[in-house]
Amino acid sequence: MALALFAVICLVLMLGYPVALTLGGTALLFAFIASLFGEFDLSLLGLLPNRIYGVLNNGILMAVPLFVFMGVVLEKSRVAEQLLTTMAALFGRLRGGLIFSVFFVGMLLAASTGIVGATVVTMGLMSLPTLLKRGYSPEFSAGAICATGTLGQIIPPSIALVLLGDVLSNAYQQAQLKMGIFNPKSVSVGDLxxxxxxxxxxxxxxxxxxxxxxxxxxxxxxGKTEEATGVEPISWGQVLTALLPPMLLIFLVLGSILFGIATPTEAASVGAGGALVIALIKGQLCRRVLGEVMQATVKITCMVFLILIGASVFSLVFRGLGGEELIHQLFSNMPGGVIGAMALVMLVIFLLGFILDFIEITFVVVPLVAPILLAMGLDPVWLGIMIAINLQTSFLTPPFGFALFYLRGVAGQMVSSAQIYRGVVPFVAIQLLLLLVLSLWPALATWLPEVIYGQG
Incomplete structure (x- = not known):
């Protein structure tokens, strides 16, 4: 019944039904059916109010609406547009310079906004026409824009890492209790x-x-070198004017977290306030814009928390049907021990990324497999980064890669869907290569937390 529940949920999600309602509704339906055959105790559903209250009262998750607010404000204040035009003018005279400017701007936007959709749409509208006009390959241009837009999933401060941090913290404590450690440590969002x-x-x-x-x-x-020489020269003053606001905001938000000055939630509030100041200085803050920002923030936040509630219902029913024991037995009998179990989880997450969103995988799959993997002795920070990079590929893998949808929506007739799909394949391979590198050298993910916090 537990495996059937998981399979049915994946099938219903592929049909396009709302995620939160699918998770909760399907789980409750299975619980009722299983109770008729004596395979589920309906009294377990009495635990739901406490679980839902715990979700809504979670201090870590309060960082989500604040980071979303910060990202939307920066999008509306045209920081991305100014960065793109400035970097294009700075690097545009070099062959391939426009692509390098896309990477650089995408990295800065990832560290300041972290919203994949906004980054891909902005890049698509601003840089794709210029790239194609100067003779850049449509496939490579589309792939670079989509891949760069997904950097917000892994470069902090990332909403995905905030959500993953909360899930992994609970999983890590469960794993330690199973190992007989009754004063369990936790893994923080700052660690990730x-x-x-x-x-x-x-x-x-x-x-x-x-x-x-x-x-x-x-x-x-x-493109051709002579076609790139028509770019207008730009002064270093213009470069600094475009770079300083986002760089200062990144330093305030990320620096305050890494150096222990503020918690992620406190730093997110600083970022939200700083974004408002930037928008005000740029003359982009008005009542209409503020209303649009608040409306977008409420929509995204409600979506995340509703999925969380649905995932809590699913998790409770799945465990009540014996799903956790089933997964534990599967991993215990896996050839290769912990390495085989980790490889299987990475493969499953990668394949699920073709049909599910990263939020769904984070709230449905990770809570089921993470406690078992952590009980096998894996480092929680390393596991979290591996999962985050794997989830990042879900934005680029068809048919439901959201970065592909975003670019398809703004590209019009400039590039075809086939060209976009072909363009992202090398970048998906690069992300998988990074997973291989991290599996061989885990210190790439664990060294900096150990230096800063004294623990992995």
Whole structure:
């Protein structure tokens, strides 16, 4: 029954039904059916009010609406547009320079907004026409824009890491209790932020190295040099004007978390206030814009918390049907021990990324497998970063890769869906390569948290 519940939920989600209602409704339906055959105790549903209250009263998750607010304000204040035009003017004279400017701006936007949709749409509207006009390959241009937009999933401060941090913290405490540790430690969002910093920058470096290799191998895919020389020169004053606001905001938010000055929620509030100041200085803050920002923030926040509530119902029913014991037995009998179990989980998450959103996987799959993997002795920070990078690929894998949808929506007739799909394949391979590198050298994810916090 537990496996059937999981399979039916995946099937219903593929049919396009709302995630939160699918998770909760299907789980309750299975609970009722199973109770008729004596395989589920309906009294377990009495635990739901406490679980839902715990979700809504979670201090860590309060960072979600604040980070969303910060990102939407920066989107409305045209920070991304100014960055793109400035970096394009700075690097545009070099062959391939526009692609490098896309990577650089995407990295800064990831560290300041962290909203994939906003980044991909902005990049698509602003840079894609220019790239194609100057002779860049449609496939490579589309792939670079989509891949760069997903950097907000791994480069902190990332909403995905906030959600994953809360799930992993609970899973880590469960794992320690199973191991007989009755004073369990926890893994914080700050640990994941610190752990994701080096892998995130390494991913950008891999994008750049791949582009440099393509420049050498297929120079015609990056336009003609003489066509790029018409870019207007730009002063360093203009560069600093575009760079300083987002860089200062990144330093205030991320620096305050990493150096222990503020919790992620407190830092998120600083970021939200700082974003408002930037919008005010740029003359982009008015009553209409503020209303749009607040409305978008409420919509995204309600969506996340409603999915959380649905996932809580699913998790309770799944465990009541014996699903947790089933997974534990599967992992215990897995050839290769912990390595085989980890490889299986990474494969399952990657495949589920073709049909499910990262939020659904975070709230449905990770709570089921993480306690067992952590009880096998895996480092929680390393596991969290591995899962986060794997989830990042879900934005690029068809048919339900959201980054592909965002670019398809704004590209019009400039590029076809087939060109977008072909363009993202190398970048998905690069993300999988980063997973391999992290599996061979876990210190890339655990070293910085150990230096900053004294623990992995």
């Amino acid at each position: 932020f610190a752990g994701a910093l080096i892998p995130g920058l390494l991913l950008v470096l891999l994008y750049v190295l791949y582009t440099a290799l393509m420049l050498w191998w297929r120079p015609n895919a990056f």
